[in-house]
Amino acid sequence: MKSLAVIALIVVSGALGDIFLARGMKQVGSIDTLALKELLQIARRVLFSGFILLGIGCMAVAFFSLVTVLAWEKVSVVEPATSLSYVINTLGAKFYLKEEVDLARWIGTVLVTLGIACLCL
Template sequence: MMTAVMIAIVVLGGSAGDVFITKGMKQTGEISTVHLGKLARVAMRVLRNVNFLIGIFFMACSFFAFLAVLSWADLSFVLPATSLSFVITTIGAKFVLKEEISRLRLAGTLLVCVGVALISLP
């Protein structure tokens, strides 16, 4: 039971983190310069963006939950389970970020999810 809760935190935290980071980066605007001074200013803007920081916070929660669950559960069980995050994040991208998930993209994402689960098995 505790394992299921922790894996849920790993997956949902990671997905929420990705969604917030994307929101923050889209608010910052497209990065289209390789000029170092300009990039430094963009970096400052990103690091002050609330959505980006919330995203980092969720990522950190996910990572620490991952470390915690590994202290009692097998990596070979935890890692394939986290491949679910590809599907959860895509759902978040569709409903929160309003991205269009075409059939092609959905099919590709599902294949990636299955492939990652296979790779993570012992």
């Protein structure tokens, strides 16, 4: 039960991490330059973006939860379960980031999730 709760935390915080990173990078804007001066300005905006920092924070929570749960459970149990974060990512993309998620992306997400689960079992 305790493991289940921590695995849920890994899945949700991992997905939230990517969702917030995506939101932050959309605010920073499309990176199309390779000029050093402009890249440094972009790096500055990235490092001072609240959403990016929130995303990195969520990923840190996911990482430390993973390390914790690995002390009690086998990797072969934990890793397949974490593939569920791909589904949450796509849900977050549709409902929070308001992306246009078509059928192809849904089918792809489900296949990738099942595939990662198989790969890790």
